[in-house]
Amino acid sequence: MKIGILYSRIRKDEKLLLSELRERGHDVTKIDVRKHQFGLHDTTAPVDDLDIVVDRCLATSRSLYATRFIESYGVPVVNSPETAEICADKAKNSLALAEAGVPTPETKVAFTKESAMDAIESFGYPCVLKPVVGSWGRLMAKIDSRSAAEAILEHKATLGHYEHKVFYVQEFVEKPGRDIRVVATDGEPVAAMTRSSEHWLTNAAKGGETEEFELDDEALELVEKASDAVGGGLLGVDLMETGDSYTVHEVNHTVEFKALNGTTDVDVPAAVVDWLESKAAEKTAAEALA
Amino acid sequence: MTEAECAECGATLDLADDLETGEIIDCGTCGAELEVIDVNPPVLDRAPELEEDWGE
Ligand SMILES: [Zn+2]
Numbered sequence: 337m338k339i340g341i342l343y344s345r346i347r348k349d350e351k352l353l354l355s356e357l358r359e360r361g362h363d364v365t366k367i368d369v370r371k372h373q374f375g376l377h378d379t380t381a382p383v384d385d386l387d388i389v390v391d392r393c394l395a396t397s398r399s400l401y402a403t404r405f406i407e408s409y410g411v412p413v414v415n416s417p418e419t420a421e422i423c424a425d426k427a428k429n430s431l432a433l434a435e436a437g438v439p440t441p442e443t444k445v446a447f448t449k450e451s452a453m454d455a456i457e458s459f460g461y462p463c464v465l466k467p468v469v470g471s472w473g474r475l476m477a478k479i480d481s482r483s484a485a486e487a488i489l490e491h492k493a494t495l496g497h498y499e500h501k502v503f504y505v506q507e508f509v510e511k512p513g514r515d516i517r518v519v520a521t522d523g524e525p526v527a528a529m530t531r532s533s534e535h536w537l538t539n540a541a542k543g544g545e546t547e548e549f550e551l552d553d554e555a556l557e558l559v560e561k562a563s564d565a566v567g568g569g570l571l572g573v574d575l576m577e578t579g580d581s582y583t584v585h586e587v588n589h590t591v592e593f594k595a596l597n598g599t600t601d602v603d604v605p606a607a608v609v610d611w612l613e614s615k616a617a618e619k620t621a622a623e624a625l626a
Numbered sequence: 627m628t629e630a631e632c633a634e635c636g637a638t639l640d641l642a643d644d645l646e647t648g649e650i651i652d653c654g655t656c657g658a659e660l661e662v663i664d665v666n667p668p669v670l671d672r673a674p675e676l677e678e679d680w681g682e
Contacts, residue, residue, distance in 0.1 A: 343648055344648070345648060345649075345650055345661075345673075346646045346647070346648040346649040346650070346662075347649075347650065350646075350648075351644070351646055351649065354646065355644065366646075366647065366648065368647075368648055
């Protein structure tokens with residue numbers, strides 16, 4: 337297939353993907369989004385005869401706009417701009433999960449310090465305050481007391497970008513020191529791992545220990561529902577164990593898989609490329625019918 | 627193995643053969659984040675700052 341990769345940084349994840357694609361003899365076009373313009377009818381990016389484009393832009397704004405434009409030129413893009421839009425925003429993400437009946441932590445959004453404080457007090461302590469946009473657990477706060485809440489809200493109101501003036505307040509989920517990360521393609525899990533840490537944030541990016549995890553039927557069903565809720569694609573679904581069940585915290589659309597690949601026997605890039613091949617074949621089949 | 631010079635401190639870096647344009651490399655000497663601008667021959671420049679929230 338002819339495949340385009342949108343990027344502005346090549347990390348280990350992108351290298352794994354590129355080498356798997358090249359090993360299989362696919363025709364890979366790397367597209368550095370910093371170097372191109374995206375017009376209403378065409379673009380300087382060489383996308384015309386591509387079968388599929390994979391968005392690996394790390395910056396949310398680039399991801400949202402570039403995928404929207406590429407799709408408008410009639411080139412299939414994964415993940416879709418619709419999925420990116422939901423996943424890039426924690427509030428939209430939570431709402432999509434709740435609407436789909438996926439268990440997710442109780443969440444409130446408020447727009448002023450005063451109203452955010454009321455939300456925090458309604459959850460009690462500890463609770464969690466997050467930016468609606470953001471990554472790798474940055475700027476997330478576990479709030480243990482009213483005085484901490486006052487200080488953080490004051491800081492955000494004074495220093496924050498406007499997006500940090502949307503206060504996203506969430507119940508604190510007591511978990512067994514670990515959470516579960518599942519990489520899935522259209523709801524089908526590729527592999528899963530747990531990330532453990534003494535710290536309440538267990539992101540692999542924050543140095544948590546990782547271990548392979550076997551999903552039970554309930555988790556499998558939740559991954560599928562969570563993926564559907566955001567429109568499908570190549571996704572990272574974050575679950576936490578809540579005693580006898582699970583809660584889904586969020587679904588990530590620019591999923592990192594290098595940590596997972598090093599944790600499981602599953603060849604994650606190979607599974608991702610299998611899926612990309614099937615997506616490109618769907619497009620070819622649709623064209624043959626048209 | 628191929629070599630290139632750090633754009634920040636001038637140290638010589640040993641680079642892997644499967645270098646990719648756009649790849650980010652840390653200089654072992656000064657710790658600078660470097661971006662691979664060209665692969666043949668390898669050219670490194672200071673990587674751009676992360677200007678917004680990136681990734682997951
Ligand atoms: Zn250096």
